[in-house]
Amino acid sequence: MDRLTSPRTIKYIMEKYGFRFSKSLGQNFIIDSNVLDRIIDGSELSETDHILEIGPGIGVMTQVLCENCEKVVAVEIDSALIPVLEETVGAFENLKVIHNDVLKLDLKALFESEFRAKKPKLIANLPYYVTTPIIMKFLEERVPVSDLIVMIQKEVADRMMAVPSTKAYGALSVAVQYFTEPSIVTTVSRGSFMPMPNVDSSVIRLKVRANPPVILESEAIFFKTIKDAFGKRRKTLLNALSSGILGMNKDQVRTALAASGLSENLRGEALDIDQFATLSNEIFKVMKTN
The missing domain is CATH 1.10.8.100 (rRNA adenine dimethylase, C-terminal domain)
Structure with a gap:
């Protein structure tokens, strides 16, 4: 199957289903296949991996994940994209699409039914406005994922990676580094998306720590x-x-x-x-x- 990064393909799908990009949902689809390759390499995916994808959109990343991993569960909030996903990636037998808001989803029930004892990797192209709430929900609630590989606003990724005595260093830096070992997978220019956002992005990998790096009384x-x-x-x-x-x-x-x-x-x-x-x-x- 051809990749879904072609702007022509995306426009065809949009016209066929009468789909319009939602600013309120922060929808921006990847149109650079090289970005997908860098994410796959940086995620160190294997054919035995289970994946939780948040915000599959029209299935650009979903397609590649299904081709490389054992199982993919994709959570999409936009009802207009459910029939689109059925057409673009519905043929994959290792894929399950769930129409829901991940911030309202019963994650414990989801993981018990779909992943059981397996720790999946979370992979997502997150809308900028929910980046921190989603990441911190998974970390603070200790949702059993092994890694979070997320496409986020470059400025936010810089804050997560920041060290003391720098302008970007703050509460988010300490919290993320307490729960995970963060590393930048790649930077992504705004021209790699359709529609083009106003800022550049980074893909950050947050490898969840087995134990915190410090001992706390509380x-x-x-x-x-x-x-x-x-x-x-x-x-x-x-x-x-x-x-x-x-x-x-x-x-x-x-x-x-x-x-x-x-x-x-x-x-x-x-x-x-x-x-x-x-x-x-x-x-x-x-x-x-x-």
């Missing part, structure tokens, strides 16, 4: 610490942590900072994940004794 306190520390970037840790969701006063924060070996005048972006772990553990101790 994961909840750890993430609250991160949220407070980056909540107002211009504030020092002393001021940020004493005016946020942790509900601590300045004396408590001073005690935790001193026990962590950190200056009161540091800002959140200066701390790496190990320092955030140490600080949150000391905050946990302070809060426990008060």
